[in-house]
Amino acid sequence: MKRLRTPALGLLSALLLSACTLVPTDPSPRVVDSADVPSGLLNGAESKQSATVSLWFFDSQGRLVMRSARIQAPLTISALLSQLALRVPRGLSTALPPKLVMSRAVIRGGEATVVFTAGFQSGDAVTTRATMQQMVATLRDNYGISVLNVTDAATDRTFTIDAPTP
């Protein structure tokens, strides 16, 4: 009987010690039962809502001018950028290349970081700057950012621009 005591104690202490991290972790994500989620949150009903956005383009004198547009939700950065690149109103021009491929964008606080994997020509400094100006203005109006960082994954170069005050 005495012989069993020591290993039993050891087992118990091992058990206790295994809870070293104390709060138990999950090996994989656990699904929450849909019944427990407030209804409506997960409703798939996509609102056909369209939102009004502010887009910025260059005029003939090279000044930035704002034009409103309506685009469908969700309002993603890629949606905005494609608007900037492709739906140029008559009389205005855009500095954005047409075949931009954005991999990721992160908006943290007032700072946006966008990563392009292709299509962002950064050879010409003037064009790049113009592109940046256009993007930062647009994003400022729609996302409230004040700083824009662009990383061109193809050339591995990063550009930063502050948003102009409205």
Add this chain to the structure above:
Amino acid sequence: MARILIIEDDDRIRTALRLMFEGESFIVDAAASAEDGIAMFNRQTPAIAIIDLMLPGANGFEACRHIRSTCDIPVIIVSARDDTADVVEGLEAGADDYVKKPFVPRELLARVRAHLRRRPTGRAAFALGELRVTPEEGTVVRSDGTEIHLTATEFKLLTELAGANGRVLSREHLLEHVWGYDYFGDGRLVDVHMRRLRAKVEPESATPTFILTVRGQGYKLVL
């Protein structure tokens, strides 16, 4: 030739005693029971008696008392037990000495002879309160002429104390001079005899005036 009375119920011991004392030129009256013994005693008074205390029916004490009530001859009690109670009772009943069984025959013989020795003479008579003690005659007489009977041993004890002239005599001394015992005699003999003596000569035995006990030392006689 002195006459000796032996009361002993054990046949063999009685026979052996008779043989021994007859061999020492005594006339022996041997009885096997207290009744026979008393009868013999009544018929002829012996000079000394030896009584076994352990007679059937505790009659040893009876015989002793009977003899003592009649005369002053020395009585030696014999017993296989030396229980204080028995010994004291025997001595109170009037015995002068006791010998424990088994006794060494020679010693018993010596005892008997010692008790039969003549009373000490040569001592002057003296007064003890209203009593007059005359060692020459061996008498103690009251002022009104009546005699107080003391046994030989009691008398010897009294004269021994008187002879000390007020000095304290130890139990050992008394045992040696009165009974002839050596250093190893039994102090109880002295104590019981003192009690008996006081009962006879003291006017008030509870508060002795003549025979005094000195604690741790012995006894003394104050005249």
Add this chain to the structure above:
Amino acid sequence: MATRSLRGRLTWTFAVGAAVLSTIFAGLTYFGVRHIIVVSRQASDLQQAYVNAALVRSAVAQEPASLSSLLTSLDAATTSSSLVRLGSTWIEGTTVADPETIPATFRVAGTEVIRQVVIENNVPVLIIAVPLPAVRATYFQRRELADLNGTLNRLLGILVLGTLFTSGLGAYAGRRTTRRALAPLADTAHAARLVAEGDLTVRLASDAPHSEVATLSAAFNEMVDQLVRRLDRDARFASDVSHELRSPLTTLAMSAEVLRLHEGDLHPDAREALALLTTDVATFQSLVEDLLDIAKADAGTDALFNEVLPFNELVNQCVLSATRRHQLPTTSLRSELPREYYVSVDRRRFERVITNLLENAYRYGGGRVTVTMLPSNGGVEVAVDDNGPGIAPDERERVFERFYRGDLASRRGNAHGTGLGLALVSEHVKRFAGRVTITDSPLGGCRMVVWLPTVEEGGE
């Protein structure tokens, strides 16, 4: 294990039992509490996530520009970090968070709310993902559970301390109860020791009736009673036998005496036979008396009449008496006492002691015997010396045993002693609170020394 005391083992069992029980209890408590607080935290975090997700959804739909600051304010309010993913755009608050922190498994867009607790930098983090199909976005919420960790840590600490304390208490309680429970054993052992040493009055007090202790006490007392009865019986037997022998012995002695008185009439051969008879009868009588003395000493029925006596005079008288009674040669007696000393003894028994020692000395010595009185530590000594062969050191304890006949006695074929002489000396001296020892004698043989404590004159 076997050598550990019963008490030790019981205490150990108590301690371990307490430890195991308290560990189990602590474990149950701990896991129970942990489950409760984790579940409730998750539930509240989920609720929070749902609320936040709803806000995010409407923001995404109506005012995307405000998303970032919305997230910032949400984070500030709830100490979590939130992320929203629109397509490949990640929008976060100002709390430092990185899309990289969202596990890959989460990044796959799903249709159900999922949650996971992961460890990041040794801190547990709860990540919840709420898909918002209506705006094609997903809301992520990261909440560090460090405070839970802290709580559980403290709880664990308290429980461990509690377990240790309880084990200690268990051990202590074990010691106390075992001492009380085993006290009867200790008492019994003590009582048994006393009985072995000779105290036969010892009995165990009985506890509550019908308890095991009472059974033990009763059994022990019964055992001692039986022992006492047996010893009594034996003592009485020895005493009865001696008593019964006395009468025939007396007759024998007296008859021999009678014959001796008439020995002049006997044939020389008869005279010789009579001499043998007388001697042996005397020895027989001594033996019976010695036996009786020993039996009385054993049974404790011998009454001592102790007197305070001057030592010098006592020894003198004893030697004189022994010499006379047993026809011994004159023994030289010397005293080295500086003054008078007093001892408390029964004089007749002391005489026996001296007699036996002298007889022994003459019997086994070379013929010369001296007696010397000496002062000693706290008492006085009387030394009896002889010039015989002495007694070997390894026999000096054993000669006091009853009927012990050492090499010497057997060799000489000397059967005059009763075999009880020295045993009686030992018994009597013990009763006088004295000691008797054997050493080598300046005369060349054996020296027997009796030591007695001294008392004040006039004392009892």
